[in-house]
Amino acid sequence: MSTEPVSKRLAAGASMPAPSDNVLTNTQNAVHEALQRLGYDDTVYELLKEPVRVLTVRIPVRMDNGETQVFTGYRAQHNDSIGPTKGGIRFHPNVTLDEVKALSIWMSIKCGIFNLPYGGAKGGIICDPREMSIVEQERLARGYVRAVSQIVGPAKDIPAPDVYTNPQIMAWMYDEYSRIRELDSPNFITGKPLVLGGSQGREKATALGVVIAMREAAAKLGKNMQDLSVNIQGFGNVGSNVALILHEMGVRVTGISDAGGGLYNEKGLNIAELIDQKDSFGMVTPAYQNVLSNEDFLLQPCDVLIPAALENQIHSGNADQIKTSIIVEAANGPTTPKADEILMHKGVLLIPDVLANAGGVTVSYFEWVQNNQGWYWTEEEVNQRMEDLMVKSVHNILQTAERYRVSTRLAAYMVGMRPYAEAMRWRGWM
Ligand SMILES: NC(=O)C1=CN([C@@H]2O[C@H](COP(=O)(O)OP(=O)(O)OC[C@H]3O[C@@H](n4cnc5c(N)ncnc54)[C@H](O)[C@@H]3O)[C@@H](O)[C@H]2O)C=CC1
Numbered sequence: 239m240s241t242e243p244v245s246k247r248l249a250a251g252a253s254m255p256a257p258s259d260n261v262l263t264n265t266q267n268a269v270h271e272a273l274q275r276l277g278y279d280d281t282v283y284e285l286l287k288e289p290v291r292v293l294t295v296r297i298p299v300r301m302d303n304g305e306t307q308v309f310t311g312y313r314a315q316h317n318d319s320i321g322p323t324k325g326g327i328r329f330h331p332n333v334t335l336d337e338v339k340a341l342s343i344w345m346s347i348k349c350g351i352f353n354l355p356y357g358g359a360k361g362g363i364i365c366d367p368r369e370m371s372i373v374e375q376e377r378l379a380r381g382y383v384r385a386v387s388q389i390v391g392p393a394k395d396i397p398a399p400d401v402y403t404n405p406q407i408m409a410w411m412y413d414e415y416s417r418i419r420e421l422d423s424p425n426f427i428t429g430k431p432l433v434l435g436g437s438q439g440r441e442k443a444t445a446l447g448v449v450i451a452m453r454e455a456a457a458k459l460g461k462n463m464q465d466l467s468v469n470i471q472g473f474g475n476v477g478s479n480v481a482l483i484l485h486e487m488g489v490r491v492t493g494i495s496d497a498g499g500g501l502y503n504e505k506g507l508n509i510a511e512l513i514d515q516k517d518s519f520g521m522v523t524p525a526y527q528n529v530l531s532n533e534d535f536l537l538q539p540c541d542v543l544i545p546a547a548l549e550n551q552i553h554s555g556n557a558d559q560i561k562t563s564i565i566v567e568a569a570n571g572p573t574t575p576k577a578d579e580i581l582m583h584k585g586v587l588l589i590p591d592v593l594a595n596a597g598g599v600t601v602s603y604f605e606w607v608q609n610n611q612g613w614y615w616t617e618e619e620v621n622q623r624m625e626d627l628m629v630k631s632v633h634n635i636l637q638t639a640e641r642y643r644v645s646t647r648l649a650a651y652m653v654g655m656r657p658y659a660e661a662m663r664w665r666g667w668m
């Protein structure tokens with residue numbers, strides 16, 4: 239066991255040196271470039287560079303000690319020209335408005351690439367659920383829904399899970415919304431428990447999509463999945479399920495990490511044991527010795543690196559030292575633009591977040607469709623439909639990158655932004 243207290247290591251993980259890159263500015267620059275390459279004028283960019291709607295809310299929560307604490311939350315709706323908006327809700331101490339706005343733009347791009355009838359949205363609450371009791375988390379989740387209820391709903395904006403939120407929190411939010419509307423509304427939110435109208439396959443959908451994207455990327459380089467070693471940063475819903483799926487396929491997972499640091503073994507890690515030991519916030523390293531710092535973890539050699547934690551983890555300070563040939567971005571925004579350039583020069587094949595992790599929102603869309611029609615699909619049907627869309631989308635982005643001679647990220651932004659520019663023109667907004 240490590241001798242350092244868990245709380246100290248958690249704090250260290252939470253304050254990892256992420257460079258000062260502003261994710262919103264970086265995203266706006268990339269959106270601008272994508273629209274210019276497609277030949278759209280700057281009026282289109284003016285509307286797409288920011289969410290059309292942002293709500294900041296203050297949520298009073300009665301804490302277990304009897305005192306009231308006031309939390310700040312956000313909901314950003316990027317674009318509603320194609321349909322209602324969609325995207326997860328994050329509970330994290332480092333949530334900022336710019337981050338939530340950028341996350342909402344990325345959601346639009348994902349929906350655009352996968353042809354889902356939505357625009358992007360995202361929500362966030364500045365809080366640390368790791369320091370809160372279950373009852374306090376429930377009061378906060380319900381308070382957030384009451385605060386944003388005017389602008390969300392099955393035909394307006396459909397939330398879902400993200401960092402440090404889960405099916406239980408979705409269930410409380412669904413219950414609260416149904417009470418406010420006096421109408422049972424399972425189609426208000428996705429990522430629910432199965433018994434409350436959740437979809438088969440949703441829990442592992444993001445991870446499964448990442449693995450399918452990785453398989454297609456490996457095939458592009460003429461590599462066999464079973465010959466690859468994989469390091470995964472983040473061991474929560476996405477990271478641990480990627481590890482499990484790869485492990486079950488016989489792929490060697492050589493590294494995993496969480497907010498406390500990383501574990502690496504070139505012979506492969508015992509994933510089943512690690513999953514048994516992880517807590518509900520994706521923490522497993524406190525049970526181990528020889529834990530690497532998160533900075534060192536990212537520098538361990540592997541064939542495929544899968545960041546599945548937070549933004550700005552691969553940056554100009556470490557990109558050059560990263561020893562891998564494929565990066566599949568399970569996390570949103572893990573790589574800064576400068577790092578993108580460095581990796582491209584090194585010949586690393588990068589499958590960008592808006593493509594690689596869109597299996598999650600795709601199966602969320604399937605959940606909403608099933609709720610709307612009251613007819614539920616098998617896990618095989620859900621997975622097959624998602625796989626078909628993922629394979630098609632990976633090839634579409636790789637071909638677009640080759641055709642326009644641009645990076646895979648820029649290609650993804652071009653493909654993902656075009657539907658909104660077109661929809662806005664048809665609606666007469668432009
Ligand atoms: N849950 C979903 O369906 C989707 C999630 N994503 C993205 O995937 C990423 C992970 O999300 P989830 O797995 O759902 O979150 P989660 O809350 O289940 O797990 C987060 C994991 O990241 C680790 N972590 C936190 N800070 C870290 C740091 N500084 N360094 C290394 N690890 C750290 C935590 O210890 C935990 O293992 C996020 O970027 C999220 O936006 C993207 C698409 C869908």
Ligand SMILES: O=C(O)CCC(=O)C(=O)O
Nearest residue numbers: 325326398400598599602
């Ligand atoms: O499942 C969803 O609707 C959204 C998931 C999400 O927040 C994301 O893809 O970043």
